[in-house]
Amino acid sequence: MLRTPDALLLLSLVGAANALYKQWIPDTNYENQTNWDHGAVPCGNDKVKFPALRKVSVFVETTHAVQEMILPVDGEFILNSGAGFYVVSGQDPDCGAGVTTQFKDSESVEWFNPALWQAAANLDDLQRGNFLFSVHEESVPCGYDDVVFKARSSFKVDTSSSESSIPVKSVSVLGKKFESRSEFSEYLGTRSGQLQFHGSSAVTVGHPGCEDPSGCDCGNSANRERICGSVTCASPNCRKPLLPEGHCCDVCGAIVTLYTAASFNLQTYRQRIHHLFLTLPQYKSIQLGMSKVFKPQRLMGFIPFGSSAVIQVVILDGEEGKQAERLARDISKDARAHGSNLGITGDEFQASSGSSSDQSGAKAATVVGVVFGVLIMAALIVVTVFLVHKGVVRMPSMPSMPSMPSLPSLRSLKRDSGVGELGGPLDHGFDNPMFDQPNALPDVLGSNGTGANSSISLTQSGVYFVNPVYDDNETEFSA
Numbered sequence: 267m268l269r270t271p272d273a274l275l276l277l278s279l280v281g282a283a284n285a286l287y288k289q290w291i292p293d294t295n296y297e298n299q300t301n302w303d304h305g306a307v308p309c310g311n312d313k314v315k316f317p318a319l320r321k322v323s324v325f326v327e328t329t330h331a332v333q334e335m336i337l338p339v340d341g342e343f344i345l346n347s348g349a350g351f352y353v354v355s356g357q358d359p360d361c362g363a364g365v366t367t368q369f370k371d372s373e374s375v376e377w378f379n380p381a382l383w384q385a386a387a388n389l390d391d392l393q394r395g396n397f398l399f400s401v402h403e404e405s406v407p408c409g410y411d412d413v414v415f416k417a418r419s420s421f422k423v424d425t426s427s428s429e430s431s432i433p434v435k436s437v438s439v440l441g442k443k444f445e446s447r448s449e450f451s452e453y454l455g456t457r458s459g460q461l462q463f464h465g466s467s468a469v470t471v472g473h474p475g476c477e478d479p480s481g482c483d484c485g486n487s488a489n490r491e492r493i494c495g496s497v498t499c500a501s502p503n504c505r506k507p508l509l510p511e512g513h514c515c516d517v518c519g520a521i522v523t524l525y526t527a528a529s530f531n532l533q534t535y536r537q538r539i540h541h542l543f544l545t546l547p548q549y550k551s552i553q554l555g556m557s558k559v560f561k562p563q564r565l566m567g568f569i570p571f572g573s574s575a576v577i578q579v580v581i582l583d584g585e586e587g588k589q590a591e592r593l594a595r596d597i598s599k600d601a602r603a604h605g606s607n608l609g610i611t612g613d614e615f616q617a618s619s620g621s622s623s624d625q626s627g628a629k630a631a632t633v634v635g636v637v638f639g640v641l642i643m644a645a646l647i648v649v650t651v652f653l654v655h656k657g658v659v660r661m662p663s664m665p666s667m668p669s670m671p672s673l674p675s676l677r678s679l680k681r682d683s684g685v686g687e688l689g690g691p692l693d694h695g696f697d698n699p700m701f702d703q704p705n706a707l708p709d710v711l712g713s714n715g716t717g718a719n720s721s722i723s724l725t726q727s728g729v730y731f732v733n734p735v736y737d738d739n740e741t742e743f744s745a
């Protein structure tokens with residue numbers, strides 16, 4: 267099964283671009299029983315009450331019998347075609363004794379709550395419920411994502427943020443897709459727009475999509491505090507919990523870090539991993555999230571030197587992380603076997619059992635870099651000493667400084683010992699064969715990753731549709 271990478275690359279033709287669709291989950295629909303304080307949609311014997319001060323936009327899909335209805339001071343019903351209300355005279359036999367039921371004053375439903383979004387690679391997957399797992403920061407829409415509010419739905423979202431605006435690529439509301447900044451800000455000014463979106467900052471549409479086939483950094487870390495503020499972490503039940511980049515909680519599972527070349531294609535690779543592994547029965551309960559993140563880099567494990575873009579694969583199995591670790595090893599093995607085709611130059615993984623890989627290409631590259639650095643330093647010192655010794659370079663003489671007597675003595679010692687002329691250690695400094703060797707890194711740029719690139723350019727022409735039904739049929743009145 268692991269020997270069919272090319273066939274799998276072809277499968278990627280089905281994919282879309284490397285941005286995701288993020289769909290808002292809660293709604294303010296009349297038919298959703300979770301919106302009623304009795305947990306049931308009111309029927310013919312019930313009195314329906316909307317809290318007076320709750321400004322809400324309610325979507326109504328069909329007709330409903332009511333006994334009595336108390337409306338809020340401000341709000342709207344968005345009626346599907348054929349939807350409406352009627353009053354039953356006498357008792358409705360299909361309805362219970364009759365209660366007063368109230369439309370719930372929703373708890374704060376914040377844009378930056380990662381639990382309120384679901385992500386998918388395309389609209390089709392969104393509709394079919396093929397959702398993707400993401401770390402918390404990326405569960406909330408990234409700047410290059412398409413945001414979807416369900417077509418037959420209204421909602422109310424609090425867009426308060428510490429930034430003045432929330433940039434996204436596009437927003438779909440009631441089946442209409444807004445892609446231009448001015449058009450959407452016009453919508454925000456309408457009655458529906460004002461009831462649906464409230465809060466200190468405005469969602470702005472028209473942010474560029476992710477053009478980099480290897481993926482883009484989500485860019486939500488500026489809102490990390492707000493995002494993690496609405497997350498409650500379960501206490502992890504494993505030896506060495508891991509904290510993935512962009513996640514709010516320690517988790518049990520495994521993290522694979524991939525170092526990539528220009529030919530790497532995130533969308534293609536995501537599909538490859540899905541087809542190769544996630545369809546296997548033993549990985550049925552696995553949650554896997556894959557994205558480009560900026561990972562702080564440390565020289566020799568402790569000296570920080572900036573950050574670099576890597577592909578982070580977060581694998582959770584909902585248990586102690588044993589299955590996750592097994593999958594991490596499989597992915598690691600696959601990356602080594604087919605790395606040159608996939609544009610992967612190195613990989614490493616950590617598991618919450620405490621085990622990790624360290625003999626990866628990227629780590630090796632770091633080590634090689636460090637070794638080179640040390641060798642160059644050593645060579646410089648040796649060359650300097652050699653030149654000084656040969657008299658080509660003169661050390662500044664410091665006769666007036668009795669505190670440094672070691673310099674002349676070192677000189678005379680060297681001369682006397684006769685190690686000088688072209689002694690062993692000096693030769694090593696010049697002739698170290700490592701300097702002439704090609705880099706130890708695998709040559710990845712020339713690999714045949716072009717197949718992946720051309721497939722993504724096909725897929726980037728993507729298939730999405732705007733449902734025209736609701737524009738035409740929707741009627742709306744304000745109560």
Ligand SMILES: *[C@@H]1O[C@H](CO)[C@@H](O)[C@H](O)[C@H]1NC(C)=O
Nearest residue numbers: 291292293295298299300301
């Ligand atoms: C009803 O609302 C809840 C919470 O907002 C949501 O999770 C659920 O999907 C909605 N039900 C339907 C049928 O849309």
